[in-house]
Amino acid sequence: MATVRPSTVLGRQLGDELRKLREAAGVSMAQAAEALDCTKGKISRIENGHVPVRTPDLMALMHAYRMEGPESQQRLLALARRANRRRREGWWHQYASLLSDTYVDQIEMESICESIRTYQVQLVPGLLQTEAYGRAVTVASRAWQTAEEIDRFVRVRIARQERLTSENPLEYWVVLSEGALRQQVGGPDVMRAQLQHLMNMAQQPNITIQVLPFSRGAHSGMFGPYLLLAFPQMTSLDLVLTETPTGNIWIEREAEVACYQALFDDARMASLPPTESLTLIQRVAKEYGS
Incomplete structure (x- = not known):
């Protein structure tokens, strides 16, 4: 079985946009972590595209970053859905019921x-x-x-x-x-x-x-x-x-x-x-x- 690493391009794109939004809003990584009740490490991994972003977490971050405009919000939500679907193409997901x-x-x-x-x-x-x-x-x-x-x-x-x-x-x-x-x-x-x-x-x-x-x-x-x-x-x-x-x-x-x-x-x-x-x-x- 060939090990196929899932593309994280979409995840990195989403993370990069979230990082820019956070910095533009003057929100520190610690403050973002507080908004999700998580650690700075998780925020770092989200911004680097290493972990999927659940819809409730994405909504909380957009609120914390004072992101306005339903069209912009829907675009990020759609990007997150695409990134998460791409992640599920990793070879291991065919064994998800076992693991x-x-x-x-x-x-x-x-x-x-x-x-x-x-x-x-x-x-x-x-x-x-x-x-x-x-x-x-x-x-x-x-x-x-x-x-x-x-x-x-x-x-x-x-x-x-x-x-x-x-x-x-x-x-x-x-x-x-x-x-x-x-x-x-x-x-x-x-x-x-x-x-x-x-x-x-x-x-x-x-x-x-x-x-x-x-x-x-x-x-x-x-x-x-x-x-x-x-x-x-x-x-x-x-x-x-x-x-x-x-x-x-x-x-x-x-x-x-x-x-x-x-x-x-x-x-x-x-x-x-x-x-x-x-x-x-x-x-x-x-x-x-x-």
């Missing part, structure tokens, strides 16, 4: 972000999973019951991985707890192949893999997995996705995002350098036999 809203959001954000940094405690992250490993994780999650649902979800996970090898590949920096190497998922053969896949992917120039060994002891980032997503525009604030058993949660408030940035820096500094990490991965892979 949670947060997971759909994650795939869409992956398609447009510039880099992801992630810390994983016990599992290899989805973008680096082999099909067999991903299937074992999917079965164990009990989120999908039938063989067809499991097959479809695994296909989604494999399709997401094309973001790492596309024409404009994602910069991907992964810190794995040693536990992710030793948590046996799918049996020794699956684990050996998975660790070999990690070593192969680490050769890609856009992928960095570090392992945080058990010997480092307690550290600030040991309390759960998370992803930090960064976007091309300098004005676009980072996003954090935290992973929980009952559903993933987006975090976008600047102070909280900064906390996770510091946690990731602590984790990577405590980890083995990439070359030593590969040596440890290779050693653990041998422990699973040949």
